[in-house]
Amino acid sequence: MLKKILSRESCAKCRVCCGFDRDDVWEIPVVTAHTAEIIKQKVADCPELEAYEDGYRFVMHFDDEGMAYCPMLTENGCLLGDDKPFDCRVWPFRINRISDELLGITVSPVCDTVSALSISKLTSFINEKDDEGFSLTDRMVNYAKEHPYIIKPYVEDYPIIKLIRL
Numbered sequence: 764m765l766k767k768i769l770s771r772e773s774c775a776k777c778r779v780c781c782g783f784d785r786d787d788v789w790e791i792p793v794v795t796a797h798t799a800e801i802i803k804q805k806v807a808d809c810p811e812l813e814a815y816e817d818g819y820r821f822v823m824h825f826d827d828e829g830m831a832y833c834p835m836l837t838e839n840g841c842l843l844g845d846d847k848p849f850d851c852r853v854w855p856f857r858i859n860r861i862s863d864e865l866l867g868i869t870v871s872p873v874c875d876t877v878s879a880l881s882i883s884k885l886t887s888f889i890n891e892k893d894d895e896g897f898s899l900t901d902r903m904v905n906y907a908k909e910h911p912y913i914i915k916p917y918v919e920d921y922p923i924i925k926l927i928r929l
């Protein structure tokens with residue numbers, strides 16, 4: 764979904780989005796029941812998944828340095844390939860609750876490649892329609908209607924690039 768601004772090569776070199784510290788627990792990807800089934804079938808050493816809203820979340824085990832890495836992360840990248848969770852497919856973009864009536868599309872400052880782009884370029888990107896007539900904003904809002912768990916709490920240092928009034 765983000766190929767135009769984030770190449771597979773950049774992601775392969777980095778993988779920062781697949782590691783979490785204790786302040787990032789809200790960023791742990793949530794998978795649908797369907798994806799949880801795929802994981803059970805595809806991954807011999809099936810990771811622990813805990814029920815979370817209408818889906819499941821990976822159980823993370825923090826090391827002595829307070830870091831935990833997603834159990835789907837391998838030397839060759841994400842084991843799930845095209846089946847990776849929606850949260851991961853749209854990262855570093857996030858949909859956050861700003862207030863009861865307001866959502867924001869934000870961008871994680873942790874992704875160096877995307878954070879280096881101007882706000883105007885990011886705004887154009889999230890509003891651009893794809894071949895099926897949907898922008899990234901449309902896809903995130905539509906997914907949030909079906910799976911409200913992708914709406915995350917607002918984090919102050921995440922620049923807001925679009926506001927959505929409910």
Ligand code: SF4
Pocket residue numbers: 780781782792833834835836837840841842843847848851
């Ligand atoms: S599911 Fe894949 S892309 Fe998402 S955090 Fe885990 S390893 Fe990374």
